[in-house]
Amino acid sequence: MILPLHARLRSQITSVIQSLYDLGTESIPPIVVEQPPNRRFGDLAVTIAFELARRLKKPPRLIAQEISEAAGDLKEFGRLHPTGAGYLNVFLDRAALTRDGLGKPQPAPQTQALKIIVEHTAINPNKAAHVGHLRNATLGDTLCRLLRFRGTSVEVQNYIDDTGVQVADVVVGFRELEHQNIEDIKQLTDKPGFDYYCWDLYARVTTWYEENDNRLSHRRTALEDLEHGIDPSASIARIVTDKIVRCHLNTMARLDVEYDLLSWEGDILRLAFWDRAFEVLKSSGAVFLQQGGRLSGCWVMPIGDTAVEVAGDEESDLDPETRLKVIVRSNGTVTYVGKDIAYQLWKFGLLGLDFNYRWFGRQPSGRPLWATSSDTTPNSAKQVPPPAFGHAEGVYNVIDTRQSYLQDLLAQALEAMDHPLAAERSVHFSYEMVALSRATAQALGHLDLTLDNGKPFVEVSGRKGLGVKADDLLNQVTDRAESEVSSRHADLSPETRREIATQIATAAIRYFMIKFSRSKVIAFDIDEALSFEGETGPYLQYATVRARRILEKLENRDGIELHNRLEELASTSSDSLTASAGDGLWDLILESSRLDEIAEQSVRSLELSTLAKYTFGLAQKFNGFYHSSPVIGEPNAGTRLWRAAGVKIFATQMTKALQLMGCQVPERM
RNA sequence: GCGCGUGUAGCUCAGUUGGAUAGAGCAACCGCCUCCUAAGCGGUAGGCCCCUGGUUCGAAUCCAGGCACGCGCGCCA
Structure with missing residues (x-):
């Protein structure tokens, strides 16, 4: 591992510079260690001479020479070779480094006491997962692995929005389109493919709404029933979301993605997290009651728009209300942002309330999985106590870039509530969406050439049922891998071949999701994803x-x-x-x-x-x-x-x- | 309209927070399985790094102004 080596090189060069020039420790710029483009230049390159050139008003080449001469033979690194316009290159003790690399594995970096919460996946529990969700989960899970690798202790949370519109729509589907009662639905959940069933049902409900606007009243009623726990809608939702969440967990487990805690939005409501957060927001002055105007009767939060503030002009044509975000509607219900603020406060241990917890199951690796609960009856004594969730020093929210605006508001709210540190440590890990390539959209029958707008990709839409389901993709890739393995290693048992195929499929998909910059839209192409050659x-x-x-x-x-x-x-x-x-x-x-x-x-x-x-x-x-x-x-x-x-x-x-x-x-x- | 993001080879993308000769994969073409697994390797071809100006020893990278495309901006989530 090379970082300790970098550190030793840096510190030696720092002392040389200190002895050579009249510079305080603070005024020495950070010493960057890079890779030379060609090995004949050296094994490591240091660019400090360029950094010092301006400060010392000397050409970098000369500075490099001076440092090299003053340094003489550095311990472990030998001479600093000044080359090019001012690089300082070193050649390492190759034999020694090779022997180190073979030696006993170095102890893992000590786990720091401070805990980081990573929230990812967060799929609406009303239908099967699709490729877009795979990007989220893969990025989130890889981030967790990287953090742990560096010695950070990580808690992985998966937010379950069980009281939102999307779940309400599927409830409406079961009741109004299918006329199914709770028993019917329970039976359905016992059969395989329940998430696929809901995928189609959800798309049908969307069309059903479009046929007649009045039908949207069913959605409103269902949504209210979910929020207030009114049956049968609430019970239907509970059965549906529990089953769908388990489907999602199975899908993610196929990619070796696991979690520590499922945070259910319904628990945030039932435990009145919001009420507490609202008190804090009011008392800190972060929100206020708007009187008069378009937003009369709403509790609103001013949106800090730096661009507008800098401009400072009167902007008379700009409605001042556009710079207010509604947190509580005039009918007294809280918006999504409000619930998110409460949840984020809890993550940092700043809310002063906690969930109850229930055992959710053991994951394939043996890792326990817990879920939040609003059941106040204490756990039976026999049960293992849950670990201490929350109280994080930092939070990464893995959410696609379309929610940047909301995530920004979240940090602003923390700031306004006088939690600047939490605001700073609330990181929105944003990434671009996954769309479908034209070829793939067409193959799925989603590209209508008569309406072709010439876009390079087609956006996925769960609402329309337009997309590649995660399990379908996994199945296809696994089958493809299995036939490759079979053609090469006929001697292996079918079980072994299947296992290898699964490992190959996981790598194919996970690598595909990681290899693009997060700011790039992925135009998902099935043929590309099925390829095992080249950069895969x-x-x-x-x-x-x-x-x-x-x-x-x-x-x-x-x-x-x-x-x-x-x-x-x-x-x-x-x-x-x-x-x-x-x-x-x-x-x-x-x-x-x-x-x-x-x-x-x-x-x-x-x-x-x-x-x-x-x-x-x-x-x-x-x-x-x-x-x-x-x-x-x-x-x-x-x-x-x-x-x-x-x-x-x-x-x-x-x-x-x-x-x-x-x-x-x-x-x- | 405002905000955020993207623009590099035919296509998909890297380019180490300004550095040494702008690189991969795919597609195309030419080669390599008596030799540790050809899911591999070597080679050929392919570039106004969107445009214009600026900053400096040095710009694909930073700044300003354009152009093109994407996303966001709701008493939805």
Whole structure:
């Protein structure tokens, strides 16, 4: 792992600069350590001379020279080589770093006491999950893995909006279109495919509303019934949402996505979280009662629009009310933003109220899953007590970019309630939506060429039933993988082939969801997602499997177990690691060691594609090495040993990187 | 109208918070399975980094102004 090395290099250079120039510690700019574009320049590059050029009013090239001369031979790094316009490059002790990489795995970074809550998935529990939800869950889950990798303790929450319009619509569907009673619906939930059934029903309800506007009154009634727990609608909703949530959990489990807590909106209502939040909002002056005008009788929050404030002009044509956000309607009901404020306060432990909790089930990995509850009867003594949820130091809300405006309001509300720290630590992890490529939309019969507007993609719409269901996609990809595995490894048992196919499918889908920048709309293309060649998850797995097979065979033939051969490596000529060896072995080792640096960068920028691109590039390096440099067949014992060491380091780091992306390494491919 | 985002090879996208020769994948074309798995590798071809100006040792990257596209802006969630 390379970050500690960076830190040591930085501190040594800092002392050199301090002794050389009259600069306080604070006025030394941060020392950036980069990768030189070409290995012949060095193993690491430092750009500090460029940073200092302005301050010292000297050319960077000269500064680099001065630093290099003053530094002499640095401990562990040797000379600083001034090159180019002012880079300072170092060559590392390659043999030592390679031996370190093989040594006992370093202890995981200590878990910090502070806890981070990550909220993701949050699918309306009224229909099957689709590809857009997969992007959310994959990003959210990968973020959690990265945070834990860095030693942060993470609590994963999945928000269940069980009292919203979408659920109300499906309730209306069961009652008004299907005329089903509670018993009928219960029977339906016992059959497979209930989420698919609701997918269609939801689309039918939408059409049914469109045929006659008066029918929308059914939605209003149902919505009120849900909020106030009035049967039969409330009971129907409870049965439907419980089943759909379990369907979603099953879908996500297929991608190795798990949670700690399901937060049900209904509990927020029943436990009167909102009432408490409302008191705080009022007493802090964050909201006020609007009198007169269009919003008369509403409790509103002023929206801080910096652009408007800076302009400062009278803006006479701009309605001042457009800068007010309604939090409580004139009929006394609370809006979505209001409920969200209450929930966010609870996450930080700032609400002064807590949920009750109920056991929801054990997930495939064995991890317990809890759900919030508003049942006040105490848990039976036999039951395990729930962990302490909430009270986070920071919160990531993984929600698509269309909700940026609302997420912004949320932070503003916290600020207005005199919780600036919580506001600052409420991070909206935003990402663009998943749409359908033209080809895929057409294949699904969703692209009407007569109405073709020439857009490069077609937006998914759950309301219209337009989209690719997550389980359909998973099934297709898994089947495809299974036939590939079968054609290559007929000797494996059907169970093993299926298991491998599942691992491949997971990697294919998860990698696909991670590899794009979060600010890019994904035009989902089924053929692209089904491909296992080029920049795909299976490519990464394949490289890792190959590396493992080499090590396996080597152990069987030569009995080489690398961690037992460290001393032998120390006394073996490391010529294989020099540039003149020309096989990219050292490049492979150095690049493998950068995983911690990349993980750090990915979290800092919330750009998980960085991790994906790095892992892909690393796999490419290995494949190049694989073709140029035989390991088992290498006659020179020393060269063979060093190469084996490189393969081992690669396999170890690659396995970790894949784990971070929620992917496993199949035993064969 | 206002806000946010995007514009890089035929297509889909990277480009390390201003750095060394702008890179991948797909598609196209040409090669490589007696050799650790060809889900692989090598090679060829393909670029006014949307436009114009500015900032400086240096700009695809930062600033200003345009252009194009997407999303958001409700007493919906």
